[in-house]
Amino acid sequence: MDVIEEAWTWLTTGSNWTGDGGVWQRLGEHLYLTALCLLIAAAIALPIGLWLGHIGRGGALATNIAGIGRAVPTLAVLILLTVSPLGRSELWPTLIALVLFAIPPLLTNAHLGVREADQNVVEAARGMGMSGGQLLGRVELPLAYPMLMTGVRSATVQVIATATLAAIAGGGGLGRIITDGFSTYRTPQVVAGAVLVAALALLVEGALVIAARLLDPMRGRHRRTEPVAAPVPVAATT
Numbered sequence: 001m002d003v004i005e006e007a008w009t010w011l012t013t014g015s016n017w018t019g020d021g022g023v024w025q026r027l028g029e030h031l032y033l034t035a036l037c038l039l040i041a042a043a044i045a046l047p048i049g050l051w052l053g054h055i056g057r058g059g060a061l062a063t064n065i066a067g068i069g070r071a072v073p074t075l076a077v078l079i080l081l082t083v084s085p086l087g088r089s090e091l092w093p094t095l096i097a098l099v100l101f102a103i104p105p106l107l108t109n110a111h112l113g114v115r116e117a118d119q120n121v122v123e124a125a126r127g128m129g130m131s132g133g134q135l136l137g138r139v140e141l142p143l144a145y146p147m148l149m150t151g152v153r154s155a156t157v158q159v160i161a162t163a164t165l166a167a168i169a170g171g172g173g174l175g176r177i178i179t180d181g182f183s184t185y186r187t188p189q190v191v192a193g194a195v196l197v198a199a200l201a202l203l204v205e206g207a208l209v210i211a212a213r214l215l216d217p218m219r220g221r222h223r224r225t226e227p228v229a230a231p232v233p234v235a236a237t238t
Contacts, residue, residue, distance in 0.1 A: 003187050003188055003191055004191070006187075006188035007188040007189075007191040007192045007195065008192075009188070010188050010189055010192040011192050011195065011196075016192075021176070021180075023174075023177070023196065025172075026172060026173055026174050026176055026177055027174060027196070027200070029171075029172030029173045030160070030163055030172070030173035030174045030175075030197075030200065031200075033094065033095070033098070033163050033166060033171070033172075033173055034098075034156070034159050034160050034163055036095065037095060037098040037099050037102055037159050037163070038102055038152075038155060038156060038159060040095075040099050041098075041099045041102035041103045041106055041155065042102075042106055042152070044099070044103060045102075045103045045104075045106035045107040045110065046106055046107075046110050046148075048107060048110075049106065049107040049108070049109070049110025049111040049114075050110050050111075050114055050136065050140075050141065050144075051136075052111050053110065053111040053112070053113065053114025053115045053140070053144070054114055054132065054135070054136045054140060056115065074097050074098070074100075074101045074162050074165065075165060075168075077096075077097045077100060077101075078093055078094060078097040078165050078168060078169060079168075082168070082169045091171060093169045094163070094165065094166040094169050094171050097165070098159050098162060098163060101158060101159065101162055102155040102158065102159050105151045105154040105155045105158070106151050106152065106155050108151065109147050109148055109150055109151025109152075109154070110144070110147075110148055110151060112147055113143075113144025113145070113146070113147035113148045113151075114136070114140045114141070114143075114144045116144075116147070117139070117140045117143035117144055118143055121139060121143065122135065122139055122140060122143075125138070125139040141217075142217040142218055143218070145212075145216060145217055145218065146212075146216070149208070149212040152208065153205055153208045153209070153212070156204060156205070156208060157201050157204070157205050160197065160200055160201045160204060161197060161201055163175065164178060164193075164197055167179040174193055174196050174197050174200070175193070175197075177189060177192065177193035177196065178190050178193035178194060178197075181193060
């Protein structure tokens with residue numbers, strides 16, 4: 001029996017899903033860690049990105065932060081935090097590393113989304129006497145929504161994939177299945193854990209795509225504002 005078949009056997013064995021350390025427990029830990037990191041990262045990055053885009057400044061700052069976030073390996077940050085005084089906790093090293101990892105796509109896309117909003121619409125709203133807050137909340141934010149959600153999807157998938165590193169710091173999540181497989185030399189378990197992480201990332205991204213379409217504040221407006229073609233006059237015949 002090859003590794004793929006053994007991994008499938010591991011995934012279809014009920015005892016691996018229930019009980020202490022089972023898949024359902026690790027899945028819950030993984031989702032909790034992902035959601036917590038994204039909420040903290042969004043609370044930091046989105047207000048800054050939206051405001052910088054609104055005032056038309058900070059483009060270099062957003063680009064540099066994104067570049068630093070992509071250049072610095074998350075594993076290196078996690079190891080440094082683990083050996084620091086914060087390493088006494090199982091949660092804080094992973095939480096900080098993942099938040100730092102999630103901030104760049106959220107910040108960059110929020111900034112670009114507002115900056116690239118249709119300026120004709122923005123100027124028309126400004127001409128109607130809207131304040132800065134009204135302009136951002138009622139005009140620029142809806143126009144920036146597609147790019148904003150792209151950043152959210154990107155950050156979410158990246159955090160789900162990278163949260164497997166939580167096991168290195170002694171945390172939970174699906175990464176524990178992989179590290180336990182490595183420590184016991186069970187390659188099928190390692191493959192099964194990797195499949196679970198990949199499947200979770202794909203399912204969550206698909207759910208976010210559907211949610212983004214359903215919650216789009218501009219949904220249906222284009223259809224209602226499409227011009228109706230005028231009837232073509234038929235030449236009279238004699």
